[in-house]
Amino acid sequence: MRHNKKFNHLGRKTAHRGAMLSNMATSLILHKRIFTTVPKAKELRKYVEPIITRSKDDSTNSRREVFSLLQNKVAVTELFQTVSQKVADRPGGYTRIIRTGFRLGDNASMCFIELVDFNENMLGDGGARKAKTRRSRRKATGSAAEAVAAAAAPKAKEESKGAKAKEAKKEAKKEEKTQQTEEVKAEEVKAEEVRAEEVKAENVQADAVETKDEAATPEAEEKA
Secondary structure: OOOOOOOOOOOOOHHHHHHHHHHHHHHHHHHOEEEEEHHHHHHHHHHHHHHHHHHOOOOHHHHHHHHHHHOOHHHHHHHHHHHHHHOOOOOOOOEEEEEEEEOOOOOOEEEEEEEHHHOHHHHOOOOOOOOOOOOOHHHHHHHHHHHHHHHHHHHHHHHHHHHHHHHHHHHHHHHHHHHHHHHHHHHHHHHHHHHHHHHHHHHHHHHHHHHHHHHOOHHHHHHO
């Protein structure tokens, strides 16, 4: 008879059950998370948490006792060097079970079992708490008005951006026109200066011709 024997045999004999839990504990220590069924995870929790507590005392005797259960030197080294340092300030509850649903085929309930201190995503969410809110019409209307304002804000921003872009385009066009007019005026001034220089050159040439003609007249010869 099995009176007062409440632990789950998992459908295995003692040797098979112990070997399976030892292998699962080794995988959990090395990988920090494993995927299994809920009954196995619950039994693994009972099996591995005393081992983690033993690892806090880093002595030869503790290492020998843990090795007798795990039978894996790599897992023992990882446990005493890495895991024990992470869980040094935790008094217990080193593992977490996260249910994931049911397995196709036999409909067994499945889960993840992981070491709590190695899940960085869930470590930051523990201290954060949501502020309590009350339902009231005033707040509801206020929140509705805020929602309308928030919805209208992007449109207003877009309109202001469009107006600023149009103004910038107009200013650019004005600057281009002023530059063009200034260039035209500069070209006209240059052309007038060139014409004035040509006229002066023509006048100089005409004066020179007149002086030559006067020198060639008979009156000038008689005087000479």
